[in-house]
Amino acid sequence: QSALTQPASVSGSPGQAITISCTGTSSDVGSYKLVSWYQQHPGKAPKLIIYEITKRPSGVSTRFSGSKSGNTASLTISGLQAEDEADYYCRSYAGSSTFVLFGGGTKLTVL
Amino acid sequence: EVLLVESGGGLVQPGGSLRLSCAASGFTFSTFDMHWVRQVRGKGLEWVSGIGTAGDTYYPGSVKGRFTISRENVKNSLYLQLNSLRAGDTAVYYCARGMVRGVIGSAMDVWGQGTTVTVSS
Numbered sequence: 001q002s003a004l005t006q007p008a009s010v011s012g013s014p015g016q017a018i019t020i021s022c023t024g025t026s027s028d029v030g031s032y033k034l035v036s037w038y039q040q041h042p043g044k045a046p047k048l049i050i051y052e053i054t055k056r057p058s059g060v061s062t063r064f065s066g067s068k069s070g071n072t073a074s075l076t077i078s079g080l081q082a083e084d085e086a087d088y089y090c091r092s093y094a095g096s097s098t099f100v101l102f103g104g105g106t107k108l109t110v111l
Numbered sequence: 112e113v114l115l116v117e118s119g120g121g122l123v124q125p126g127g128s129l130r131l132s133c134a135a136s137g138f139t140f141s142t143f144d145m146h147w148v149r150q151v152r153g154k155g156l157e158w159v160s161g162i163g164t165a166g167d168t169y170y171p172g173s174v175k176g177r178f179t180i181s182r183e184n185v186k187n188s189l190y191l192q193l194n195s196l197r198a199g200d201t202a203v204y205y206c207a208r209g210m211v212r213g214v215i216g217s218a219m220d221v222w223g224q225g226t227t228v229t230v231s232s
Contacts, residue, residue: 102156105155
């Protein structure tokens with residue numbers, strides 16, 4: 001099964017808000033609440049920033065928020081900061097044969 | 112401190128085998144599902160296996176039959192046996208913890224720093 005679809009890159013200026021989309025199908029994103037988002041800085045391990053579509057782990061900034069509509073999940077980062085520049089990946093449960101799918105990743109550039 | 116530390120990566124010839132390890136500390140390892148995720152240099156993340164607390168295992172089609180995930184709870188350790196390796200398996204391999212016990216699709220909330228596997232002659 002193909003990876004979830006994310007834009008290759010997005011950019012924004014400090015203080016602005018950006019949204020990254022993650023499009024799947026009715027067999028994955030559209031059917032389950034098990035959508036999560038990960039932030040990865042160069043040379044570092046991924047870090048969980050959103051789980052179960054909208055929930056933030058302890059310690060993650062409230063500037064990060066998640067949502068879902070149909071087969072598309074979204075990550076919104078408000079009040080962009082230089083430290084937000086990183087790669088972002090979505091991930092979804094995809095049922096009892098495929099199990100787990102990641103998105104292709106989105107590179108966020110803070111201008 | 113909750114920590115995952117991978118080891119065992121290295122250079123291996125095509126067709127060869129390698130066993131990766133992940134040492135867990137700072138939490139009750141036996142009560143969490145665990146996963147392996149890999150990343151080709153400059154590319155995205157790819158889930159390659161998961162294991163439940165009861166030893167139930169899960170794989171994507173791309174590695175099923177070549178990779179074997181296992182765990183040894185008394186040693187707080189996770190393993191990934193890589194067989195019939197190909198150039199396309201060259202990647203950084205991360206171990207990660209599943210957030211919700213018994214829900215293999217739950218988010219991965221703790222990650223190791225990764226170990227690099229290079230398949231080349």
